[in-house]
Amino acid sequence: MRLNCPLCGERDRREFYYMGHADYLNRPSEGAAPDAWDAYLHLRDNPAGLTRDLWFHEMGCSAWLVVERNTVTHEILSTTLATDVKEAGE
Structure with a gap:
């Protein structure tokens, strides 16, 4: 699998580290209830199909990066800098 880094261009997936679902960009606010933190840290779907994941360009x-991909076909639909996604409020 190859990922297109917006800064470095197309690279082999082994240069990146998978960090989980892009929901991690939506951190609960300071003082949020313990249930909100529990959901943020531990409750994740594991869908077959389209996902939005966080990847770190380690090497x-x-x-x-936020990578939109299909977990069934391994097709990469888009890669976007996480800062751009966060600023856009997606």
């Missing part, structure tokens, strides 16, 4: 520019 490259050290950027955080």
Whole structure:
């Protein structure tokens, strides 16, 4: 599998480290209830099909990426800098 880093171009997936679902960008606010933190840290779906995941470009520019991909076909639909996704409020 190859990922297209917006800063470095197309790279082999072994340069990246998978960090989990992109929901991790939506951290609970300070003072949030314990249930909100439990859901944020531990409750994840494991869908077959389209997902939005966080990947870290470990052996490259050290950027955080949001990768939209299909877990069934391994097709990469898009890669976006996580900072751009966070700023857009997606």
